[in-house]
Amino acid sequence: MKDALPIGIAYFAVAFSLGIAMRNAGLTSIQGFFFSALNFASAGEYAAVQVIASQGTYLAAALATLIANARYLLMSTILSQKLSSQTPYYHRFLIAFGITDELFGINIAQKGYLEPFYQYGATTLAILCWAIGTSIGIYAGTALPEQIVNALGVALFGMFLAIIIPPTKKDKIVAFFIILSFFCSFIVQYIPYIQKLSSGSKTIILTLILSTIAAYFFPIKAKEGNQHE
Amino acid sequence: MNNWLYILFTFLVSYTIRVLPFTLIRKPITNSFIRSFLYYVPYITLAVMTFPAILYATKTPISGLLALFTGVFLAYRGKSYPIVAVACCIVVFLFDLLF
Numbered sequence: 001m002k003d004a005l006p007i008g009i010a011y012f013a014v015a016f017s018l019g020i021a022m023r024n025a026g027l028t029s030i031q032g033f034f035f036s037a038l039n040f041a042s043a044g045e046y047a048a049v050q051v052i053a054s055q056g057t058y059l060a061a062a063l064a065t066l067i068a069n070a071r072y073l074l075m076s077t078i079l080s081q082k083l084s085s086q087t088p089y090y091h092r093f094l095i096a097f098g099i100t101d102e103l104f105g106i107n108i109a110q111k112g113y114l115e116p117f118y119q120y121g122a123t124t125l126a127i128l129c130w131a132i133g134t135s136i137g138i139y140a141g142t143a144l145p146e147q148i149v150n151a152l153g154v155a156l157f158g159m160f161l162a163i164i165i166p167p168t169k170k171d172k173i174v175a176f177f178i179i180l181s182f183f184c185s186f187i188v189q190y191i192p193y194i195q196k197l198s199s200g201s202k203t204i205i206l207t208l209i210l211s212t213i214a215a216y217f218f219p220i221k222a223k224e225g226n227q228h229e
Numbered sequence: 230m231n232n233w234l235y236i237l238f239t240f241l242v243s244y245t246i247r248v249l250p251f252t253l254i255r256k257p258i259t260n261s262f263i264r265s266f267l268y269y270v271p272y273i274t275l276a277v278m279t280f281p282a283i284l285y286a287t288k289t290p291i292s293g294l295l296a297l298f299t300g301v302f303l304a305y306r307g308k309s310y311p312i313v314a315v316a317c318c319i320v321v322f323l324f325d326l327l328f
Contacts, residue, residue, distance in 0.1 A: 009311065009315055010310060010311030010312075010314040010315050011311075013314055013315060013318055014314055017286075026232070027232055028232075031232050031233065031236060034236055035236045035239070038236065038239075038240035038243070038244075039236075039239055039240055039243045040243070041243055043274070043275055043278065044239070044242075044243055045239070046278060047274070047278065048235065048239045050278075051235075052230075052232065052235050055230050056230075057230075058230075058234060058235065058238045061235050061238055061239055062238045062239065062241075062242045065238075065239040065242040065243055066242050066246065067270060067274050068274050068275075068278070069242070069243055069246050069247075070246070070267055070270045070271060070274075071267075071270065071271035072243075072246050072247050073246050073247075073249070073250065073267060074267050074268070074271075076246070076247050076248075076249070076250035076251060077250040077257060077258065079250075079251075080250045080251045081257075083251070089252065092248070092251040092252055093248060093251075093252070095251065096244070096247040096248035096250075096251045096252075097244065097247065097248075099247045101310070102310060146288070147288075147322060147325050147326065148322070150286070150287045150288050150292075150321055150322075150325060151287075151318040151319070151321040151322035151325070152318055153286040153287060153321075154283060154286050154287060154293065154296040154300075154317045154318055154321050155314045155315070155317060155318050156314075157279045157282065157283040157286065157296065157297070157300065157317065158296065158299075158300045158313045158314035158315070158316065158317030158318070159310055159313070159314045160275040160276075160278065160279045161279060161297070161300035161301055161304045161313060161317075162300070162303075162304045162308070162309070162310040162313035162314065163271070163275060163310070164271070164272045164275045164276055164279075164304075165300070165301055165304035165305050166304055166305070166307060167272070168305070169305065174269070174272050177269060177272060177273055177276070178272055178273070178276040181272075181273045181276035181277045181280075182276055182277075182279070182280040182281075184277070185276070185277040185278075185280055185281060186280060186281045189281070199282070202277075203274060203277050203278055206273070206277045207270060207273050207274040207277055210269075210273045210277075211266050211269045211270045211273050211274075212266065214265070214266075214269040214273065215262050215263075215265035215266035215268075215269055216262070218265070219261050219262065219264075219265040220261075220264060220265045220268050
């Protein structure tokens with residue numbers, strides 16, 4: 001229980017900062033609630049919001065979501081092997097909905113099969129906090145003092161860093177590509193023509209190019225496929 | 230452009246990604262390039278979205294940069310998501326308060 005408070009605060013802070021981005025993109029509190037409740041993904045939502053802010057196409061929004069959430073494909077593949085083969089489909093459909101980085105981290109460390117009903121309790125609560133936090137971020141973004149809004153605004157990035165930095169201890173190629181990504185993402189702002197693209201499009205293009213280069217030159221060995229172990 | 234349609238399409242993508250391995254595609258991916266590509270995508274896309282955006286999320290780029298250093302340091306030391314996210318907020322708050 002002692003972990004519950006920081007987790008609750010962080011969830012709220014991250015959802016709030018996402019709400020600030022959504023408000024800037026022209027979404028209402030109700031829309032933000034459903035956006036977060038249905039997608040339940042910090043990076044995926046943020047990537048899509050970048051596209052929405054520039055009124056990009058639906059395809060671009062879908063593509064941005066796909067790329068930012070691609071990691072769930074891997075996590076889901078790994079978690080699916082922790083499901084009993086007798087798990088009925090309705091449980092599969094429901095458990096899949098709640099897959100997040102935190103849930104993955106908790107479950108991968110546990111022995112035995114996934115217990116559906118245990119998941120549902122934690123997931124329902126998390127989704128509610130997440131969606132309400134987003135909603136409040138959109139609604140109260142202007143009402144709170146600027147200093148607090150500014151401070152909460154970086155929560156989302158803190159969360160991203162907490163996902164990408166720890167593996168760099170063991171994988172120097174990942175470390176190299178993170179630094180290269182920072183660098184490329186910074187310089188594209190100054191490259192003619194490319195600088196005019198929306199941030200959502202830049203994210204998609206840079207990710208596709210850099211990941212292709214990484215996969216081509218530094219393919220992972222079959223045994224190392226599970227990066228979270 | 231309709232915001233509700235954006236929400237619908239992003240939801241369909243988010244859910245499909247999560248549910249496919251649980252239902253239709255139950256075998257591990259064997260193609261080396263695709264596996265490697267999927268392995269690198271999360272790190273690269275999150276890195277691209279974090280920087281330089283973190284510099285523009287705050288009042289001055291300096292507090293954003295401090296939040297970046299704080300986040301990298303704590304995450305490298307193995308602190309959990311909540312601690313890293315909240316610590317970044319506190320650094321920005323204190324910096325803006327003092328300067």
